[in-house]
Amino acid sequence: MRCRPVLFAFLFSQGLWAATLHRGLGPEPDSLDIHQAQGLSAINLLREIREGLTSYDAAGNIVPGVAASWQVLDKGKTYRFELRDNARWSNGDAVTAHDFIRGWHRALSPATLARTASLLTPVVNAGEVMVGKVKATAIGIQALSVSTLEIKLTMATPWFPEILAHPVSFPLHADAIEQPNQAPVNGAFVVDKMTMHALIRLRKNPHFHAAGSVALDGIDYLPIEDPHAELSRYRAGELDMTETIPAGRHDWLQTYLGDELRISPYIGSFWLGLNLGREPFADNNNLRRALSLAIDRSVIARLVVGAGELPAWSIVPPGIDGYSAREFAGSELDSEARLLTAKELYLKAGYSEDKPLRTELRYNTSSQHRKIALAVSSMWRQVLGVQTQLLNEEWKVFVNSRRQGVVTQVFRGGWIADYADPASFLDLFRSDNELNTTFYKDKTFDLLMDQAAAMDGAARLAQLQRAEVHLMQDMPVIPLYFYVSRHLLKPTVSGYQPNIRDIHLSRYMGVKSTKP
């Protein structure tokens, strides 16, 4: 009996009883430097080991992070943050306002070549610093004291607190300027061991300000590129939670793993873009609407992509706080009326069975995109007699074709939002947005967006809704479906809450028993 404590101590030291969560990460992270990371897997990992002024709760809502609280002054153009007095780096140093300033200077310095720095452009002078026009010290961020930070924006940006939860705005320890990946971190976990393409082992950071509430002792993140491989490893008991599920396996998983399959709405939309900069879609609203009405979204969502995606008649996905889905042109029609209207519009647009529309549908190489393109082109052929040529291009070629707009007609498009706000989607269609690959230029729409930007609260959202309705009448894109997030989750895992941002920080999770 006496040897029991010794045995316990031994087992514990061997990690047998430590609570370790085994999570799939998706592809190998491209960098763990907060200013170089671009990929989703890298961003997710950085959120586990670091923290910004704001952070996320278990349900994906924005909550105070390093900042204990903040005031919004000057009609939304000034933010004043009070930092927590117990915010610590993993070596025990206090996190100060100067650590944020150090991080931001590096983020925006042209020499850093930070790929995501443009997220900080609402901040005064950030854009100018980024391109080297003014010195980094001119950025609108200032330490009023060691624990008080003031940030000035050029205009009110309602989603700004969410930008502060993105790694590009995180603080940097003084040691980080030399060795960004070796320096102390300030998140709930620290990196213990990293083997490329195999394992990223995190252990709990005892200096984290909420360390007392973190149930896990560590996380084994497995970077697995191939969703089929991830599924095998989940089924073999090597993973407690997957990053995604393989395409086309939804029904099988639903049948055999039922409750373990977690599907929920996500802030992403898939659409087909129409190039309004050239024929045949420029100045032919009837044609664009006819093509849209001829597509049966429920078939695309349920049978072609088939992982619980939601049919879409608009751009902004459901689930964003305060922004309710409205009826958009076409969604109210039953299928018979829809097809009839499509045919009428097609004739009005100047096409007929004898004089069919010939067009090209371009997508980036992926079996899923090919299936969607095939389904859409056959619907167009059956309903309207449109002759569609399918063209696939490698991603790097495709993004250039789409941006230049010289060869594109119909093309695969879509958007996954950086922040959960309707403007993240709708801004894409402003005349001057460089991501506007449809080349839609409409004064009314721009005006509605400008007006919305000058408002706040519910009035702003209502105005954005008007802009979206207007956009959908002009139809520069044909929305097909809204994305969903997909995970497999063992019943032993606690603390998971589905959310529209699909951000699940492990600091809120627990796992009942783990394999040795």
Add this chain to the structure above:
Amino acid sequence: MLRHSLRRLLGLIPTLLMLITVAFFMMRVAPGGPFDSEKSLPPEIEANLNAKYHLDDPLLKQYFHYLGQVAVLDFGPSFQYKDWTVNELIAQGFPVSMTVGVLAMSLAFIVGTLLGIAAALRQNTRIDYSLMGVAMLGISIPNFVIAPILILVLAVYAGWLPAGGWDGGFASMVLPVLTLALPATAYIARLTRGSMIEVLHSNFIRTARAKGLPESVVIRRHALRPVLLPVISFMGPAMAGMISGSVVIERIFSIPGLGSYFVQGALNRDYTLVMGVVILYGVLIILLNFVVDLIYAWLNPKIRYDETS
């Protein structure tokens, strides 16, 4: 012999130079660049990036700059994995790929030759037919079909082995090595069988038998060496392919090897990474072919690499 070896090794240089030149310009001719993405970068930042990686120089200047780097074995930073240089990526991935490749090739060689000899000695019997039938299956069923079946049976249902991953331990090697070895085993078995049947009908074997030697001695001492000749010439290039990593095996078993860098690197226009892997692969092929030639000379007394040959 020494002179021959030296000459062969020096011959490596022009071959590699050709390889580097062709690969370098082919990569650059491909449309799209390493920094193209959906959200385009501010032009100033893109210009800085191009300057950092010397992409704003004229192509010829870039080429000679690259050659200068390669001469001192510096393959440069990776475009995709920004925390790593290509040298570091290869240093991490190559040992893994090599371990899997060497084990798989050894397994394939031992099992393949044994099966092939067994089939040849019992030519046109049931044993022969069933062995060659299985070998034919091994060649024709692709490994992306075999691998998931092995995972399903041995990892998911039985739970004997991990379904993927790499910790350097024996258990995590079994399935990838087995999958990679299967087609090569089958191929070697067929080669050995054909070669053995041919050799057994040749004159020197008839002489050996006529001397009254027991059959086992005839096989071991006289037949085995010439039988292995075609197998060895197959193994050289096959070995280079195996130890530089298999994309399929690496994806299915999530192994941190080199194979996926080829495809991912090319798709991401990660110029330096692709070039690094291409050069490594080229060196391996040339070296292994050289080794094959040496083994050939040892196995076949008719071949000697001297001044007059």
